[in-house]
Amino acid sequence: MQQLILRNKNKIAAASGLLIAVGFASHLLFGQEQVSVVALIIASILGIAPIAIQAYQALRVKVVSIDVLVTIAVGGAFIIKNFEESAIVTFLFLFGAYLEQRTLNKTRSAIKELTEMAPQSAVRLTEDGESEEIDIDDVDVGDLLLVKTGAQVPVDGTVREGSGYINEASITGESVAVGKEIGSKVFAGTILDNGTITIVADRVGEDTTFAKIIELVEEAQDSKSEAERFIDRFAKYYTPLVLLLSAIVWLISRNIELAITILVLGCPGALVIGVPVSNVAGIGNGARHGVLLKGSEVIHDFSRTDVMVFDKTGTLTIGSPTVAATHYYGGDDAMVKSAILSVERQSDHPLARAIVNHLGELALATVDETDVIKGGGIAARVDGKSIIIGNAALIAERGITISDEAASHIRALEEEGNSLVLVALEGVLVALFGIRDQIRSGVEHDLRRLKRLGVKRLILLSGDNQGTVDQVARHLGLTEAHGHMLPEEKAHFVKGLQQEGHIVAFVGDGVNDSPSLALAQVGIAMGSGTDVAIETSEVVLMNSDFSRLPHALGLAKATARNMKQNIVIAVGVVLFLLSMVFFSPWMNMSIGMLVHEGSILVVILNGMRLLRYRPRKLT
Amino acid sequence: MAKATIQLEGLACPSCLQKIEGATKSLNGVVKESVKVLFNAAKVKLDFDQSVVTIGEIEAAITKVGYVVKKSQVKE
Secondary structure (H helix, E strand, O other): OHHHHHHOHHHHHHHHHHHHHHHHHHHHOOOOHHHHHHHHHHHHHHHHHHHHHHHHHHHHOOOOOHHHHHHHHHHHHHHOOOHHHHHHHHHHHHHHHHHHHHHHHHHOHHHHHHHHOOOOEEEEEOOOOOEEEEEHHHOOOOOEEEEOOOOEOOOEEEEEEEEEEEEOHHHHOOOOEEEEOOOOEEOOOOEEEEEEEEEEEEEOHHHOHHHHHHHHHHHHHHOOOHHHHHHHHHHHHHHHHHHHHHHHHHHHHOOHHHHHHHHHHOOOHHHHHHHHHHHHHHHHHHHHOOEEEOOHHHHHHHHOOOEEEEEOHHHOEOOOOEEEEEEEOOOOHHHHHHHHHHHHOOOOOHHHHHHHHHHOOOOOOOEEEEEEEOOOEEEEEEOOEEEEEEOHHHHHHOOOOOOHHHHHHHHHHHHOOOEEEEEEEOOEEEEEEEEEOOEOOOHHHHHHHHHHOOOOEEEEEOOOOHHHHHHHHHHHOOOEEEOOOOHHHHHHHHHHHHHOOOOEEEEEOOOOOOHHHHHOOEEEEOOOOOHHHHHHOOEEEOOOOOOHHHHHHHHHHHHHHHHHHHHHHHHHHHHHHHHHHHHOOOOOHHHHHHHHHHHHHHHHHHHHHHHHOOOOOOO | OEEEEEEEOOOOOHHHHHHHHHHHHOOOOEOHHHOEEEOOOOEEEEEEOOOOOOHHHHHHHHHHOOOOEEEEEEEO
16 A cells, blocks of 8 residues: 555646646635635645655654655644645645656766666577577676677677677777777677677676776765765754754744744755755766766865876877987998897887887898897897997997087987987997877867866876976976976875875876875876776776866866755755745745745756766867 | 675655665664665665575565665675
């Protein structure tokens, strides 16, 4: 019976609304007082049934819920035979609850879309080559699974056979097809755009990256900040307090009408729902755009960030250095180039790679007696001639003379922020390479947007040499840049900023878990969805896309602002209503309930604006 | 000790949280500190002792305070 009534709450609301209309019509239009009263009484009884059941259920677990307040108030109205009030109040309460449910579902839609992308089934290949469709829960680690074009990758795994292009939007928020071949890692929830692959299951169920992201987002939406926990505690004692207040008012004034009006007006509706709604909508927006914000505390801190620190030059640059300038001293370039290429192609060093890429395909010479000098370069014999390729320190150490011309080139290149590679053949300097990392495209624009969003200082901390760091800083308009920094020194630097009273956001790649990421108020990992990145930081940019950073900051700010607006609306409404009850003659239960339900809808709708948030473009 | 994740139909009012928390915490065998009700995801997560209370009894307690259990998962 109870279940039946609760399940049909919405129909009951509709019926009671209709009866109220009948009641008023017969009273106003036809003067049928008898019919009107009967209709309103039925409407009240219908309407109060589900509310009273909820109140009873709450009381059984020792909770004084809003339902309890409303039930008592309606009971009171019945006693003083004010059926008009009792009918309207119950109707408004039920109808309001219906609208709340509808709109709340909208604010949660972003996350729901995400969870609905979770794979449901998989195609397993048995040992005799047969394929069978199985439930996702039955997939075990080590199973061989078949994924066809258009299908979802069911679990995290490694490609065993075949190749194809996969859309990883569910993990990275970026719908770009990523090529996969034998040995590539694939992730649950991503979609195979074309090709057919067979994968070995590495991680299943709750252990997949996708499941972890969902869990994280779900927990984030419900994580509460200090302020919210306060509101919760407050709300717990607030409803009994309202009950007490109304009892006192009744005892003193003996005015039931006034006492029950206070009960309705005191409902904390919008206050309890306002902040969570902003939180859900904000985090939902982020999740859809590859930005994970871990809860409302994070949103609060992030929105107040005034210093942003970038770890490593690689955060701002592409991370693959290229040759920016070359100088050859002395003739016979072809022979020199071929000698350099022959030696450098044996090395994995990023600078060597840059030179190999720069020189391209050339005839190769025989190399022997290769000797790698740690922190300096490489020495070898090419076709019997001695060759040294390395930095300025190594060249100087080997007693090789540097001409005035070369020295001025070196100075100029260093000032431009190049890393230098010098080449000496048979003890004579023959070539000089200036190698530089390239700035990621759009970074300059994004940094300006960050500044526009209120970040006062943009700081780069890097292990690279000061020249490189300065060059990047100048190019991008960073406030400060410090080179030659070890991880401990970076952490120390962050601590210093915090002691000066700054709120520091630290942007790293999340791969090497530097202490700074943990130390900063907001650790931002620009990971590509790795577990470590997801767990260690407060904000995760799901692909290494730098342009998500302004979106993340702007969203955090908009969400924090939205929460404040909702608190102001909620508190304002309660104060307004309670003061009105004492000073205004027209205030009654029905109007109070109307304003309350209205304010709840207003905060929900206000929260929903966040779902559409987009960072403003620079003009 | 087992871990349960119980998926409910959407929750609308914040007092739902208190009700569900109260209903589950009052059961013997449920670890009180572990009870977590996720309002937005409409999920209840808790640890419980299978020799004292069954998942069915936990579900029944939630149903009794007026919420519909969609499905539940138990991990040992």
